[in-house]
Amino acid sequence: MGEQGIHIIAAIVEHKPGVLYRVSNMFRRRNFNIESISVGPIEPGNLARMTITVNGDEKTIEQVIKQMAKLIDVIKVSRLDPANTVTREMALIKVHSANTRTRSDIINYANIFRARVIDVSQESLMMEVTGDSEKIDAFIDLMKPFGVKELSRTGITALSRGMKSVRIE
Amino acid sequence: MAIMTGAEALIEALKRQKVDVIFGIIGGATLPIYDVLLDSGIRHILVRHEQCAAHAADGYARALGRPGICMATSGPGATNLVTGIANAYMDSSPVIALTGQVNRFSANTAYMVGRDAFQEADIIGITTPITKFNYQVTSASEIPRIVKEAFYIATSGRPGPVLIDLPKDLQVEKAEMEFSEQVQIGGYRPVTDPHPLQVKRAASLLLDAERPVVLAGGGVILSNASSELLTLIELLMAPVATTLMGKGCIPENHPLALGCIGMHGSHAANRLILDADVLFAVGTRFSDRSTGTLNTFCPDAKIIHVDIDAAEIGKNVDIDLPIVADAKKALKAIHTVITNRATGKETKWANKVKEVKEYCKDEVESAGEELKPPLLMKELRKLIPEDTIATTEVGQNQMWASLYFKVYKPRTFISSGGLGTMGFGFPAAIGAKVACPDKFVVDIAGDGSFIMTGQDLATTVAEDIPVTVIVLNNSTLGMVAQWQRLFYGRRYISVNLAGIPDFAKWADAFGARGVRVSSISEFRKSVKEAVKADVTTVIDVPISPEEDVFPMVPAGKSLKEMIDG
Numbered sequence: 001m002g003e004q005g006i007h008i009i010a011a012i013v014e015h016k017p018g019v020l021y022r023v024s025n026m027f028r029r030r031n032f033n034i035e036s037i038s039v040g041p042i043e044p045g046n047l048a049r050m051t052i053t054v055n056g057d058e059k060t061i062e063q064v065i066k067q068m069a070k071l072i073d074v075i076k077v078s079r080l081d082p083a084n085t086v087t088r089e090m091a092l093i094k095v096h097s098a099n100t101r102t103r104s105d106i107i108n109y110a111n112i113f114r115a116r117v118i119d120v121s122q123e124s125l126m127m128e129v130t131g132d133s134e135k136i137d138a139f140i141d142l143m144k145p146f147g148v149k150e151l152s153r154t155g156i157t158a159l160s161r162g163m164k165s166v167r168i169e
Numbered sequence: 170m171a172i173m174t175g176a177e178a179l180i181e182a183l184k185r186q187k188v189d190v191i192f193g194i195i196g197g198a199t200l201p202i203y204d205v206l207l208d209s210g211i212r213h214i215l216v217r218h219e220q221c222a223a224h225a226a227d228g229y230a231r232a233l234g235r236p237g238i239c240m241a242t243s244g245p246g247a248t249n250l251v252t253g254i255a256n257a258y259m260d261s262s263p264v265i266a267l268t269g270q271v272n273r274f275s276a277n278t279a280y281m282v283g284r285d286a287f288q289e290a291d292i293i294g295i296t297t298p299i300t301k302f303n304y305q306v307t308s309a310s311e312i313p314r315i316v317k318e319a320f321y322i323a324t325s326g327r328p329g330p331v332l333i334d335l336p337k338d339l340q341v342e343k344a345e346m347e348f349s350e351q352v353q354i355g356g357y358r359p360v361t362d363p364h365p366l367q368v369k370r371a372a373s374l375l376l377d378a379e380r381p382v383v384l385a386g387g388g389v390i391l392s393n394a395s396s397e398l399l400t401l402i403e404l405l406m407a408p409v410a411t412t413l414m415g416k417g418c419i420p421e422n423h424p425l426a427l428g429c430i431g432m433h434g435s436h437a438a439n440r441l442i443l444d445a446d447v448l449f450a451v452g453t454r455f456s457d458r459s460t461g462t463l464n465t466f467c468p469d470a471k472i473i474h475v476d477i478d479a480a481e482i483g484k485n486v487d488i489d490l491p492i493v494a495d496a497k498k499a500l501k502a503i504h505t506v507i508t509n510r511a512t513g514k515e516t517k518w519a520n521k522v523k524e525v526k527e528y529c530k531d532e533v534e535s536a537g538e539e540l541k542p543p544l545l546m547k548e549l550r551k552l553i554p555e556d557t558i559a560t561t562e563v564g565q566n567q568m569w570a571s572l573y574f575k576v577y578k579p580r581t582f583i584s585s586g587g588l589g590t591m592g593f594g595f596p597a598a599i600g601a602k603v604a605c606p607d608k609f610v611v612d613i614a615g616d617g618s619f620i621m622t623g624q625d626l627a628t629t630v631a632e633d634i635p636v637t638v639i640v641l642n643n644s645t646l647g648m649v650a651q652w653q654r655l656f657y658g659r660r661y662i663s664v665n666l667a668g669i670p671d672f673a674k675w676a677d678a679f680g681a682r683g684v685r686v687s688s689i690s691e692f693r694k695s696v697k698e699a700v701k702a703d704v705t706t707v708i709d710v711p712i713s714p715e716e717d718v719f720p721m722v723p724a725g726k727s728l729k730e731m732i733d734g
Contacts (some may be wrong), residue, residue: 014356022297029298059483066480072302072322075356168355 002057006035008085008158009061010166011068011077015041015048019073023050026071032056032064036089036155047075047168051157078166080158087158091136094119094126096147106146113139124149170347175309176201176340179267180209182316185348188238190214190229190603191267192222196242197288198269201340214603214632219246221596221625223253226264228600231583232558234393236263236323237600243269244288247334248295252590255299257330259587260414261391263323264330266300268292273307273336282336292334301329306336310344321352326359327478328391359477363494363502371449371473371490372506378447378471380518381407384430387414387586388452388476390579394497395419398451401504404511406519407449410438412459413567414586415452417576425519427526431459432722433568436529439720439728441522445470452476452496455485456587465727475499533573538688540712542566542641545692546573549611549639552696556581557609558601562594562618564648566641568718570613581608592621598636599629609637609700616642616669626679629705637699638707640672643714651717655732676707685709 013019020039027034035053042049054064061079068077093115097103103125110117110127113135119126129139133156140151160166173181179202183191190212195203206213216222219241226237241250247268257264271286272278280286282305293305302322304315312335319331375381389398395418402409402425409419410427419426428435430442442448448470453459460466463486473490474482482491492499533543546569559574560583561567567584576582583601585593598612612619619640629636641647650664673683682704686692692710699706720731 018293018297021294025297063480063484066482066484070478070480072354072357 002059004055004057007054007056007061008080008082008087008156009052009054009064009068009077010080010158011050011052012042012075012166012168013048013050014073014075015046016073019048022071022073023068026067027064030063030067032060038155038157051155053156075168076166080160084161084164085158086161087132087156088130089133089136089154089156090128090130091140091151091153092126092128093140093143093148094124094150095143096123096149097125098123102146106143109139109142115139170345172343173346174201174205174340175306175312175335175342175344176205178309178312178344178346179316179335179340180205180211181346182313182348183211183238184209186236186316186320191238191240192216192225192229192600193240193267194219194222194242194246196246196269198243198271198337199240199335201337202240202267202269202335214628214634216596216628217624218622219249220253220592221599221622221628223250223264223266224256224590224593224596224622225600225603226266227253227257227260227262228560228583228597229604230257230262230264230600231597232580232601233604234580236265236320238265238267240267241269242288243271243292243337244290246288247292248290251295251299254296254330254332256585256588256590256593258299258301260585261328261387262330263328265319265323266296266330266332268332268334269340270305270334270336272338274338292332296332299330300332303332303334305334306339308344309339309342310346313346313348317349317352318354322354322357326357326361327388360479360493361477361495361498363475363492363499365502367490367492368499368502369506371492372503374447374471374473374490375405375407375449375503376507376510378407380444380446381405382442382445382448383407383409384412384442384448384450384453385409385415385418386412386451386453388496389415389418391452392477392496393579394452394500395579397497397500397504399423401500404504404507404513406513406516408441408522410434410442412453412456412586413571413584416571416584417579417582420577421575422577425522427522429571430728432461432724433571433718433720434722434728435531435572436720436731437526439722439731440529441525443467443729448472450474451500454481460486461722461726461728461730465729531573538690540686540689540692540710542569542712542716543573544689545639545641545710546570546613548689548693549613549696550574552693553611553700554609557611558583558598558605560584560594560598560601560610560612562612562614563589563591564615564618564646565651565716565718566613566615566618568648569641572718574613591618593618595619595622595636595638596625598638599625599634602634602636611637611639614638614640615647616640616644616672617646617666619672620669623675626676626681626705626707630680635703635705637696637705639696640707640709641712642669642672642709643712643716644669645714647714647716648718650714654717656723672707672709676705681705681707683707683709685711687711
């Protein structure tokens, strides 16, 4: 076993029922681990882009790419170079805010992290935070003492910097 | 363009693919298809269990090199195909599986996909990991395109099974049907031409090799590359070991043929492959049963790997020189480069190969009239035509066949290599006989395997498909018993098949011919009769339950750690 690490894979796939199943099922069957996966439609409308982060060594990632490429619904698959890739994740986080003091503390932290408050009730605040995964981890850690009621993360999405791109010509 | 029902379009599309036979069992969800099949001129062979339909289609495909078709109804019919589909997937066999499905849309009834309708099974979900691709039809007008694509995917690149799931309402839905000759699949463009630079590099490595060995797998047979392989090895004077799936890709009586490598490989193959300084592997996926432990597999060799499936390169064994290409094209290209430079003369290595082969020659001692499996295999070979198609079951029978039954032509040895499916050999023999009605077809079987699919004796009688079954009968699950004997201190459990029927009488009961032999001379006589018979013959051959298959490389050991009992 080589050195383990997180790798980011971008794939252009057919945008139709069952494709996510084929991809995730292949990962399960081949004993690869998905750390996160995000999918959304792209142009032209019959296509979708998947961003998958995988934990594994070099040899494993090579196999993942080859096995992905072999899937008939996968039109193109590439590995993104971490040094030249912008990665982002978004999280929605709902926190207890029992009184005005904790509420202003939370809002202060949110401002530092450029998180936006998007819902307020008597006893809770909901915020939206975007950034790389480490930033989101850090924000969640800060919120824990207040009491995190609910949390939803999108998983990583990523694009290469500059002119380099994963697309269908 | 024509207005047709989904079922009519399906049969028309199959005819355009030159399908002339389908193995299957009818059921509620395929009634509209069968109704059209009745007047289609396509032969339907009614098997007695859907597993046999899939194996027969597989046997047909392997014998002929054209896709085999099986069909089953929804639910249990479809799930009964699953073992056969998985088997075809592991051995890269182009099988097209057609399944009925409950309605896709239905008014005022819950007989509909997703409602847990009667005989509904999620066959797409179930077969996704064991098919090259699968389709559920969502509108009748898609059927011509889907069939065209399915055949293209099944037969191109690395072949494999494709399943088409056909909801019943779409079988009767009418639509404008367009039968295009074009196939366009964005995510599927198999590479078949070798990279010229890699070819040059491979040629240099082979020319500079002192001890080259070729490892030929099932891919050589799938790409019909036997004659290209033979030309190349004779030029290089390189010996050829095969995998079980590659058995028969070159004649096993050729001076450079070493036999199979692996757990029950020949002495010559397992020894010489480890001595190689250049290993030229073609169309093989380095399965665990072939390589033994990986860190001791050809540690000193530079490995060239030709495979049409890029994902096989480096999956199990680290490769020095990969060539992603069709085996036939790659072999031809390499041959073109070396043809003026290789001598084809005897080398020191070729002499060593000759010596080792002579030393390892499997002398099968005749023990009078005793029914010893290695001798039975050798006798069988002498008594049947050279182009006989032999299928095997799985277990000791298969390994005795691999070791002692020599094969001279590609596509004449059909065995379940990857999945190791007991019960495969008999229905595969049925498929092979349908594909090649003029050839003698024999299933080398064990009692444990034969009883798993033997009910299809009925099919061979009713459909007039005469095959011969040789049951090496030890009333035991022999290979498992061998492992219990060798590795579990003779603590036998669940291997005694007491209650196995009298196979000769069983065959008679189906209207086939059954014989039980008790000596080598009776065996000879029965085989000779079977070759001439025009009805299925079952030859029941009692052998000792204590008989082991040797040589053997125990699981998790190196190929050099062969034991001989």
